[in-house]
Amino acid sequence: MVSEHPLVEARDLSKVYPPRGSTAEFHAVDGIDFEVQRGESFGLLGPNGAGKSTTMRMIAATSPISGGSLRVLGMDPMRQGPEIRARLGVVTQDDYLDNELTVRENLHIYGRYFSLPRAVIRDRATRLLDFAQLQEKAGDQVETLSGGMRRRLTIARSLINEPDILLLDEPTTGLDPQARHILWDRLFQLKQQGVTLILTTHYMDEAEQLCDRLIVVDHGRIVAQGSPRELITRYATREVLELRFRLDDRDTATEKLRTSALATGGSDTDGRVELLADRVLVYTADGEAALAAVHAMSLTPLTALVRRATLEDVFLTLTGRSLIE
Amino acid sequence: MLHAFGYWVTRYRRTWRGSIVINVLNPLLFLIGIGAGLGALVDDNAPAQIAGVSYAAFFAPGMLAAAAMQNAFLEGSAGVARAAGFGAYRSATPTPLNPEQLAAGHLLFITFRVLIASAAFIVVMAAFGLIGGWWALGALLGATLTGVAFAAPAAAWAVGVRKLRHIDTVFRFVIMPLYMFSGTFFAVSQLPEWIRPVSYLLPLWHGVELCRTLSLGTATITGSSVHIAYLLTLAVGGFLVARVTYRRRLHP
Numbered sequence: 001m002v003s004e005h006p007l008v009e010a011r012d013l014s015k016v017y018p019p020r021g022s023t024a025e026f027h028a029v030d031g032i033d034f035e036v037q038r039g040e041s042f043g044l045l046g047p048n049g050a051g052k053s054t055t056m057r058m059i060a061a062t063s064p065i066s067g068g069s070l071r072v073l074g075m076d077p078m079r080q081g082p083e084i085r086a087r088l089g090v091v092t093q094d095d096y097l098d099n100e101l102t103v104r105e106n107l108h109i110y111g112r113y114f115s116l117p118r119a120v121i122r123d124r125a126t127r128l129l130d131f132a133q134l135q136e137k138a139g140d141q142v143e144t145l146s147g148g149m150r151r152r153l154t155i156a157r158s159l160i161n162e163p164d165i166l167l168l169d170e171p172t173t174g175l176d177p178q179a180r181h182i183l184w185d186r187l188f189q190l191k192q193q194g195v196t197l198i199l200t201t202h203y204m205d206e207a208e209q210l211c212d213r214l215i216v217v218d219h220g221r222i223v224a225q226g227s228p229r230e231l232i233t234r235y236a237t238r239e240v241l242e243l244r245f246r247l248d249d250r251d252t253a254t255e256k257l258r259t260s261a262l263a264t265g266g267s268d269t270d271g272r273v274e275l276l277a278d279r280v281l282v283y284t285a286d287g288e289a290a291l292a293a294v295h296a297m298s299l300t301p302l303t304a305l306v307r308r309a310t311l312e313d314v315f316l317t318l319t320g321r322s323l324i325e
Numbered sequence: 326m327l328h329a330f331g332y333w334v335t336r337y338r339r340t341w342r343g344s345i346v347i348n349v350l351n352p353l354l355f356l357i358g359i360g361a362g363l364g365a366l367v368d369d370n371a372p373a374q375i376a377g378v379s380y381a382a383f384f385a386p387g388m389l390a391a392a393a394m395q396n397a398f399l400e401g402s403a404g405v406a407r408a409a410g411f412g413a414y415r416s417a418t419p420t421p422l423n424p425e426q427l428a429a430g431h432l433l434f435i436t437f438r439v440l441i442a443s444a445a446f447i448v449v450m451a452a453f454g455l456i457g458g459w460w461a462l463g464a465l466l467g468a469t470l471t472g473v474a475f476a477a478p479a480a481a482w483a484v485g486v487r488k489l490r491h492i493d494t495v496f497r498f499v500i501m502p503l504y505m506f507s508g509t510f511f512a513v514s515q516l517p518e519w520i521r522p523v524s525y526l527l528p529l530w531h532g533v534e535l536c537r538t539l540s541l542g543t544a545t546i547t548g549s550s551v552h553i554a555y556l557l558t559l560a561v562g563g564f565l566v567a568r569v570t571y572r573r574r575l576h577p
Contacts, residue, residue: 017577062418062576081576082421090419096411100336109335112328113420158419 005074006035007165007196008042008059012068014220015054028054030220031068036165041197043211045204045311047321051220052200053093056169059198060090073164086114089163093170095154099143103134106142107157114161124160131186132156148179155186166190168199172206184209204311216315223318228311235317236309237271239287243280243294243301253299254280260297262290274316283313329422329430332413337434344438348445352388356453359384378541385455386464386540387509389446390471390532393439397472398500400435401479406486409574414484424571428484432477432564439472440465456540463539467552471532474556477563484567484574503529508537531555 015029029051036042044052057063058070061077061084070077072084097106104125111121129135132152137145145153151171158166171187172180187210191197201207207214208228215225224231245253254275257263262282263273271290274281284290287306294301315321337344360381367380408414414427422430443465450456456464486492504510506520507529513521524530535552538544 057577060419064576082423085419086421088419092415092419094411094415096416098336098413098416100339105335109332110416110420112331113417113422115328115421 005071006037007073008034008036008198009071010034010055010059010068011070013055013058013065013070014067015051015058015063016066027220029058029066032215032217032220032222034215034222034225036196036198038164038196039194041191041210041212042199043207043214044198044200044217045202045207045211045214045315046200046217047202047315050217052217053169055217056167056198056200060088060167061085086161087164089158089161089166091151091154091158091166091168091171093173095150097142097150097153097157100141102139102141103129103145103153104138106153107160110157111160116161121160124162128156128159131159131189133182146179148175148182151175151179151183152186155183159190163195165196165198168197170200170202172201172203180206204315207311216311216318218315218319224314231311231314232309234314236313237283238285238309239283239290240307240309240313241282241284241287241290241294242303242305242307243282244278244303245280245299245301253301256297256299257282257294260293262293281313281316283309283317326426326429326433329417329427330433331430332417333431333434337438345441345445348442349449352385352392352446352449355388356381356385356449356455359388360453360455381453382455382541383512383537384510385450385453386536387507387533389443389450389464389468389540390536391504391507391509391529392446393443393468393472394475394503394529394532395500396442397435397439397476398479398496400438401432401476402483402486402492402495403489404435405431405480405483406489406492409484409571410487414571414575418575424575425568427575428480428564428567428571432473432480432567435476435480436469436473439476440469443468443472450540460539460542463544464536467532467535467539470553470556470560471529471536474528474532474559474563477560477567479563481563481567481570484570503527506530508533528556528559 011033012031013029013033014027014031017026017028019025032055044055046052054063058065058077059072061072061081064078073087075084077084098109101109107125107128108121111124129138132155134149134153134156137149142150142153155171168187172183175183184206187197191210197210199210211228213225213227214231215222216231217223224235226234257273257280258275262271262284271282271284274283282290282294291304291306294304364380364384408431417427446468447456447461447465451461483492506516506524507527508524509529513524513530516524531552535549535556538548
């Protein structure tokens, strides 16, 4: 019965922080609509300050909504906060682990917050430490763990109540590439098991790896939504040609490109040229042909790279800005 | 609330031995130093000024109340601000526990800590023959109540404090002067007359008087009731405000 309804349903959802001291009133979330279905892996993509974390806190029933409506697991977060939180797993941006306690004690304390019996916590902790590949660290103080291990422990901790939805706020920010891949692998495994994931990220590769569907948010509003593939098809061209020029002829080169057929698309209707601080992007169906056209203009870029379009390009198209600034 | 309390107990289990040693050593050194050293000087020169008992017997319950205040204030301010900024409250916020329960659980633990420290203090007093019998139990409850009367308002304020140095400032300019004007080291009757009414408004004065009269066996029902009512009002009022400020900080 419950599975017929979306697990999360937001209508015209907004969050306004009242003015505080010298800071003016702030519309962190400004009227957004979305739904998350059971078993889905749903992403919020956007730059810092776009309203992703605020949205996550409202879903987590730890921040009251200012306007619109929000249902989580069929309940009202304003009135049934504890009931909702009992069925969520939350991985916040900062892990807030207790450094003075051991790995296992951290899991134990957290389980007690959910009023789980000690024996149940013991069993689950053993399984979760296995899942997080932290069995050997069980008795160690958390202080001694690496960044990647802390993150895995945070995820293990969030699963102690066997949640219906797992909320992850920037799960891999600050981790080295290897630690990120281990974490993605763990999250992918959860996804395979049918756990509903809601995650925020400003990494497009992460969104492409993990999300079935995502909304792109900017300044508290949704600017686009769909699967990663759909978004790329809709808002970017098939290929992107990245060019870097020598500093002294960058201005003349970019000017030439901007007024060339590449910028207006020519035969390629979606084609255009984007100027970034350090490079020029040429959106095109055929990168090699575009590069040939650049050479034909007698421009000599320092480097030229043809690649597939990514969500980064989608974001750039939609907002005219990079995700990571 | 009990689960939140349980967290603090789990942490305390790692450090309780050291903290009990401090709880006993501190009053021991104070009573030896002030009681035997300064006390000998006072007793020889101005015995009549302080209710006709030895300086040590006068000073010890005052220090008991003041120590309860200081421990409770520090745990209720710096301890709370840390927990709210990057500690236990943050990790417990996404769980079913409400901010109100986190406030209650932490205050319960602070009460427990003040109770243990005060009990250690009273044991040392008894060893010096400064207190005995059922009066000791009364003084224990009086000191604990004094602590809670400071911890609850401190927590209500500190949960919203983002800079720990603000707590330092309050400690230096509010808590420390209270020692001087609340009859801890000398009787308020020795202060200039015009300043005495101020003392009678200070919460620590009520704590000191409550503990001192109970420990010297001079407590009256009326006097003690007034002190208890005053301190209870602070404790309950502080907790009610804390319920609001905790929610404001933890569920923004």
